[in-house]
Amino acid sequence: MRSLSEKIREKAREFGIHRVGFAPAVELSIERGKLAEWLARGNHGEMRWMEREPEKRTDPRILFPPAKTVISAAVNYFTPHQHEGPGKISRYAWGDDYHDVVKGKLTALLDWIKHEVPAEGKVCVDTAPIMDKAWAVRGGLGWIGKHSNLITREVGSWVFLGEILIDLELEYETEPVADHCGTCTKCIEACPTDAITEPYVVDSRKCISYATIELRDEELPPQIAENLNGWLYGCDICQDVCPWNRFEMPSEEEAFEPRNGETALDPTRIAAMEHEEYIVRFRRSAIKRAKLPGLKRNAAAVGGNREG
Ligand code: SF4
Structure with a gap:
């Protein structure tokens, strides 16, 4: 049984x-x-x-x-x-x-x-x-x-x-999955802001993902702004280069398909976006974590126009 x-x-x-x-x-x-x-x-x-x-x-x-x-x-x-830029979304x-x-x-x-x-x-x-x-x-x-x-x-x-x-006892894993990174260092080399300061350690202060989502400062740090590579919300560079993602497989969950077919946000449109449009566009979307001022700041940095 x-x-x-x-x-x-x-x-x-x-x-x-x-x-x-x-x-x-x-x-x-x-x-x-x-x-x-x-x-x-x-x-x-x-x-x-x-x-x-x-x-x-x-x-x-x-x-x-x-x-x-x-x-x-x-x-x-x-x-x-695929990611398309500028204005790329994680x-x-x-x-x-x-x-x-x-x-x-x-x-x-x-x-x-x-x-x-x-x-x-x-x-x-x-x-x-x-x-x-x-x-x-x-x-x-x-x-x-x-x-x-x-x-x-x-x-x-x-x-x-x-x-x-x-509150139940179940059958536990006895062996942890081994670390299969081996001698690979692709993610460390690919990060344009050197955010992986040593293997397994990310300094959020240098991370494009952190800066474009979590940081509330009016301006992005210069080192981030100069190396955005078109990222407007988040960043997937370290995962995109990872050899283990050759095993990626399409999810069966339709809710994860890009909304409106968009894998990027037009920086010019974000720069001109009013609060009402922001509320509608990003309702039940993780992107609202960055808030509209954050998105506008990021859009300006990737080439949009703050004034719209
Ligand atoms: S790219 Fe992937 S396999 Fe290579 S070191 Fe980074 S996390 Fe490990």
């Missing part, structure tokens, strides 16, 4: 979750040390929220006290379109907001589990303070590449991560 763990894996695939993995809900003590070191070096830039509640970030039982297991989920979001933000899409899948999976056995759980998709890459590694979904993104052997790194904290 199939175990509950096997049934959950199978059900997850039906919900369009590429893979799930299970790990005991314990404190991430090694990862907590690494996070503290990364923060102490200021690598998080202006993302001050990352400094808050480190104990909550590294112990899922503080987020959800009955938790016995962290179910990690990887949802493939690759769609077979691939993850082409379609509908992943928070909604992935949360819907995980909630459906949790509801199914609760229907099968008595259980309580909590769904997390990038809103609760949880170290999703660390849990994905512990759950056997993949390894963290030198560019600091999770890489799966099956479909590469174009995956969204989410978790279900649950």
